[in-house]
Amino acid sequence: MQFENIIEKIITQRKDLTKKEIFDRIDSKKKEAQGLLSDEGAARIIAQELFVKVNGKSFNQIKVTDLVTNLNDITLSARIISLWPIKEFNKSNGNIGKLLRIQLADRTGIIRCVLWNGKAEQLASEGDILGKIIHLSHAYTREDLTGAPEINCGDRCEITILPSEFGDNEFPKISNFFKNLNDVKINDKEVNIIATVNSKPEIINFKQDEEEGNVLRSSITDGTITMNLVSWNDKVGLLRGINPGDILHIMRAQIREDPIKKPEIHLGKGSTVTILKSKTPKTITKLKFSRIIDLKSGTNSAIIVRVINSGKIREFTRSDGSTSKYGSLLVGDNTGLIRLFLWDEKTDIMNKINQDDILLVENSQIKEKTAEIFISVSKSGIIKLNPKITDIKPPSYPERISINDLNNLSRPVIIEGIVEESFLNDIQLSNGETVKVANIILNDDNSRANLSFWRTLADEVISLKSGMKIRVIGVQPKTKTSDQVSMSSSELTSFTVIENTSNKHDNSGLISHYL
Numbered sequence: 001m002q003f004e005n006i007i008e009k010i011i012t013q014r015k016d017l018t019k020k021e022i023f024d025r026i027d028s029k030k031k032e033a034q035g036l037l038s039d040e041g042a043a044r045i046i047a048q049e050l051f052v053k054v055n056g057k058s059f060n061q062i063k064v065t066d067l068v069t070n071l072n073d074i075t076l077s078a079r080i081i082s083l084w085p086i087k088e089f090n091k092s093n094g095n096i097g098k099l100l101r102i103q104l105a106d107r108t109g110i111i112r113c114v115l116w117n118g119k120a121e122q123l124a125s126e127g128d129i130l131g132k133i134i135h136l137s138h139a140y141t142r143e144d145l146t147g148a149p150e151i152n153c154g155d156r157c158e159i160t161i162l163p164s165e166f167g168d169n170e171f172p173k174i175s176n177f178f179k180n181l182n183d184v185k186i187n188d189k190e191v192n193i194i195a196t197v198n199s200k201p202e203i204i205n206f207k208q209d210e211e212e213g214n215v216l217r218s219s220i221t222d223g224t225i226t227m228n229l230v231s232w233n234d235k236v237g238l239l240r241g242i243n244p245g246d247i248l249h250i251m252r253a254q255i256r257e258d259p260i261k262k263p264e265i266h267l268g269k270g271s272t273v274t275i276l277k278s279k280t281p282k283t284i285t286k287l288k289f290s291r292i293i294d295l296k297s298g299t300n301s302a303i304i305v306r307v308i309n310s311g312k313i314r315e316f317t318r319s320d321g322s323t324s325k326y327g328s329l330l331v332g333d334n335t336g337l338i339r340l341f342l343w344d345e346k347t348d349i350m351n352k353i354n355q356d357d358i359l360l361v362e363n364s365q366i367k368e369k370t371a372e373i374f375i376s377v378s379k380s381g382i383i384k385l386n387p388k389i390t391d392i393k394p395p396s397y398p399e400r401i402s403i404n405d406l407n408n409l410s411r412p413v414i415i416e417g418i419v420e421e422s423f424l425n426d427i428q429l430s431n432g433e434t435v436k437v438a439n440i441i442l443n444d445d446n447s448r449a450n451l452s453f454w455r456t457l458a459d460e461v462i463s464l465k466s467g468m469k470i471r472v473i474g475v476q477p478k479t480k481t482s483d484q485v486s487m488s489s490s491e492l493t494s495f496t497v498i499e500n501t502s503n504k505h506d507n508s509g510l511i512s513h514y515l
Contacts, residue, residue: 006043013052016163022046049075049137050160065108067151069143076151077135077162078104078111079171081192082251082272086124100124103251103272104134104151107172112144113151119159126161130249130276131174135160182224186263188255193265194276195220195227197246198362199382201239216240219363219382220248220265223288225300226363228264228380230256235267242275249274258380260365262300289392292411293335295375297368303375305331305340306395307357309474311491313347330412330474330492331359331375333395337412337474339492340364340375342383349383358394360384372476373410403447406477406485415487416471416498417444424462438462442470449485451475457489469498 010022029042062074082103091097100120102113113136115123123129136151137158144150153159178192198219205214216231216239229248231239242248250273254266267273290301311328318324327347329340340361342350353359362382364375377383400414420441428434438458442449451472453461464470474493478486 003040003043006040006047010043010047010050010052014050014163017050025049049158050135063108064104064106064111067111067141067149069141069149071141071149074139074141074151075135075137076104076139077133077171078106079133079174080129080131081105081110081174081177082249083130083274084272085274086120102129105172105177107170110177111149111151113139113153115153115157115159116155118155119153119157123159128276129161130274133162133171135162180224181220181222181227184227184255184263184265186255186257186261188263190252191255191265193220193222193248193250193253195222195248195250197229197242197244197248198226199244201242203236203240218242219380221302221362226302226382227262228258228363229267230264231267231273232269234269235271235273238273239267239275247276249276260378260380262365262380264380291335292333292338292398295338295366295373297366297373299366300363301366301375302360302362303333303364304358304360304389304392304395305333305338306397307353307355307359308332308337308397309355309492309494310350310353313350328490328492329353329359332398334398336398337414338373338375339412339490340377343376343378345379346377346381346383349385352385358386358389360387360389368410371410400471403442403444403449403485406449406480412474412476412490412492414471414473415442415444415449415475416469417442417449419464419466419468419470420448421466422462422464424458440464442472447485449487451487451489453489453493455491457493457495461495464497471496471498 007019007022010017011019014022025046026039026042029045030039062076064076064078067074067076080102084101086098086100089097089099098117098120100115100123102115102123104111104113123134126132136153138156139151139153141149142152178194179188181193181195184191184193198221201216201218203214203216205212207213213233214236216236218229218239219226220229221227239248250265250267250271252271254268254271255263256266258264288302290303292303292305295301295303307329309330313325313327315323315325324344325347326344327342327350329342329350331338331340340359360383361375361377364377364381367374367376398414400416403415403417406413420443422438422440425437425439426434427437435455436458438453438461440451440453440461442451472493472495475487475489476493478488480486
């Protein structure tokens with residue numbers, strides 16, 4: 001190919017360079033070769049160093065997988081997938097040196113790179129370089145602390161940040177090197193994550209084997225699920241000032257089990273973490289919220305619900321002698337009702353919750369017991385009271401359901417109908433306790449249901465008269481036969497007499513939402 005054609009290729013593909021800059025590079029290359037290079041030969045070398053395609057394909061370059069230690073004068077193009085803050089150090093001559101560590105990747109692998117002094121400052125001055133394609137020439141390799149090859153860029157190294165559209169299809173995108181949180185498993189050795197900080201950090205100091213340390217706990221989300229983030233010792237200083245909404249770029253994180261055997265992200269000595277300047281990287285998606293009707297046992301979900309009723313905080317003793325506590329809430333959205341259980345320190349929020357409040361729940365567990373699906377929020381869960389939500393409408397109340405349509409027996413429901421009859425029983429439980437249970441037969445014109453109301457509700461329900469129309473909120477279906485459904489109350493169940501809202505039985509406070 002003639003000299004002029006090569007120049008034209010360079011100008012077309014490297015619009016960031018002027019024609020004079022290209023010719024200056026060619027003249028410099030010819031001088032280095034001491035007259036042994038022709039104009040065309042020098043132009044070809046410059047095209048190679050600039051990663052310019054000639055005849056439809058780029059010049060061959062060394063790949064990451066080809067690198068070994070003690071190579072000199074290498075040329076490499078790769079994508080920056082991780083970086084550390086620039087650091088200063090004391091040189092042996094008393095001067096201050098600088099270094100910048102980055103991580104590079106092409107389709108063949110990943111390698112660390114160290115830029116020294118002026119080259120560190122040059123690259124750092126480029127601004128937000130994460131994800132950029134970088135072209136290095138006159139670099140060399142050395143062995144890092146783990147024995148692996150590491151690229152070094154000294155005074156002779158030439159560094160070029162390629163235009164965003166240049167070579168983008170020839171290198172894997174930065175998202176290829178990262179996992180969604182939803183795909184992280186306990187047996188993953190190391191993972192790379194880009195995620196948004198979801199909660200303010202909590203820092204705890206500890207002492208182990210006569211050595212002091214500290215640990216930072218927070219939570220992160222990437223739009224799939226939320227997950228705990230645990231940072232140790234030196235990483236605590238880096239993340240001490242993080243706030244919800246900050247975006248973290250995490251490399252080589254370890255995966256460990258939390259107390260309930262779910263994976264959580266741990267940042268240790270070999271991990272790197274950077275707070276990104278960009279607030280909207282393509283790898284981050286908006287957190288997706290589940291609907292109550294879509295919840296399935298064995299998953300963890302983020303959900304926004306409205307408080308319908310609240311129960312008491314109860315304490316109990318575990319088999320190991322330790323004491324725990326829990327509280328329950330009846331919550332709903334426009335698809336249905338569900339019981340939500342808060343454990344231990346999560347119960348503290350119950351003293352602040354009122355009927356009709358909005359809750360945002362993340363990293364919760366969806367469980368099932370005796371055919372009922374419910375939400376469990378333990379230590380790793382997150383619950384926010386009346387959060388500021390700008391792009392999602394607050395959940396409305398669910399519709400009441402016909403007794404005849406009670407095919408899904410997994411959650412509490414809202415029903416209404418005419419009282420046909422009622423009767424009161426005393427039932428002795430297995431622990432010897434005797435409790436009152438009031439049973440009523442309810443007819444909604446389509447089907448009949450036998451409703452059992454326990455304890456304090458029994459005294460209120462037994463006074464209902466035949467012919468009264470009532471609405472029951474949060475009653476739990478149990479079994480269904482061909483002609484009748486059996487249902488049972490919990491401490492979260494309430495009812496109201498529809499034809500007389502001033503009646504003493506109006507203990508739900510929710511009648512206005514249904515009339």
